[in-house]
Amino acid sequence: MTTVDQPSDSTSMPAGPGLDPTALPPERSRGRAASASRLAVGAIAALVLLGLPLVLEAQRLVHPLHILIMICLYATLAQAWNILGGYAGQISLGNAVFFGVGAYTSTLLMTRIGLSPWLGILVGMFVAVLVSLAIGYPCFRLGGHYFAIATIAVGEIVQTLFINWREVGGASGIHLPLLPEAFVNFQFHSSKLPYYYIALAMAAIAFGCAFLVERSRLGYYFRAIKGDPLAARSLGVKITRYKLYAIAISAALTAMAGTLYAQYILVIDPESVLPLSLSVLICLVAVLGGIGSIWGPLLGALVLIPLSEGTRVYLAQSGGGGRAIDLMVYGALIVLVAVFQPGGLVAISRRFRGRG
């Protein structure tokens, strides 16, 4: 972290006073230098994010590219969860419902009436918002942990519903028909690169949303609701309405990622897009990274997803099933984070950079 910070700092420090000779209060000029250094870090990060996959593609390294896509997908999902769980403090263990709704909506619209998945994404997000409001309205009457428990129950109900719903493929799900490779069809067969860039764009959208939320009235009200709902109400915060805003934003972003998953994997079933384990994993990525902070979900995804994919491949090669083992690794990590650093990886990185 420090090695990245230093060069950008040294370039921005002389530039600051040079560009603006008017005496700024020290606080603000320091802020400007910091934001310039942040800009430089951002430029490097953007270059890596956009360029690295091209290198992988040229080297025919398909699996690393797959991992990068998964990191972007889970960073999106975790950020969506973070807006609801991290900022507004409403711990959801049912976000897979919105993921499934997104995946099923766009897929069904494509297979039944031939609608482009790009339009399907929008419809899926809209349906997910409606579902989230239907879930949120009664469940937000429950305080604290009871909300989390209720979301588990809702998630299980929805999964069971889809398993027994013949018209949408029941337990065996839906195989998406192979269409010619084209942007409008959201299918790319010769390379994973387009999927990567779409996943990256989605992650960017999710982070942009979190950024905007954090700086708006929503962000302040979400954190107030998380901090003390009764105090928030007595300051005029309509807490039910703002919790519904939070779950709607979370649902829309999660559904968007659901469509990407369906178009990327090309087969969806209740076991892959609606399980409780997915809801838990989304929550774990955010918690491990650090909830209520904008970079937490990305850090969590950067650590957990390669670990998960890695252990699965490694254990499959050595003859084990692997699926349960990676969950054990998550479990151990979460316990470690909870005990030693409840603020998540974000807090650890702050400590190394010497910031409070």
Place this chain on the structure above:
Amino acid sequence: MPLLEVRDLTMRFGGLVANDSVSLHVDADEIVGLIGPNGAGKTTLFSCISGTLRATNGQVLLEGQDVVGQTPEEICWRGIARTFQIVRTFREMTVLENVMVGALLRASGTSQARVDAEEVLELTGLAHKRHVLGAGLTIAERKRVELARALATRPKLLMLDEVMAGLNPRERQEAIDLVRTAHARGIAILMVEHVMEVIMPISDRVVVLTNGRKLLEGRPEAVSRNEEVIKAYLGERYRAVIAEPPAC
């Protein structure tokens, strides 16, 4: 028409009657003190007025309109802000952010709210603490933030639930000055307080509750000389204090 008028307010919890047909009023330019021994129903009355509890019977009229049954957020919007006896600072938010949550009620956006909040911080002497997290404050500072946050909602009536409790004499004097500052800005004040030396000189009128009923109300000097009040609550010691000429 009084700013706030409580008419025959009764609050029952099962068999327990916490407030029994209490009536009181606060005029637009008044500081009204609400006193009474522990368990007299002061905080319950506060909760009924601010909408945290729904009164079993009776009316709470704010500028002539009954607000019983409205949510705390609606009542805050109508112009009643309260503090809590046990402070409810947002621990993971800075002092500035705490106050901004209050200011956002009437601000068009966060930048407007920041300007309004800064002004309240200056007024309440918290400006130098603006970037400190709620969790890092002393009790006196938290009570001050609680008050600042309520002020930031631009209330017509400010209800203070024991803002002086747990403060040392100097902090207490600062808090009294703060209440006077708020009052000077045209905000009516209804305050519950246990510290008699505080409430008597500052109040225009005092209402005494015991066992959920209003025992009496009147000017502070009259109340503190009333035999029944002294017996119920104040004790002999306080009579000696009030006999001397008031400090201000």
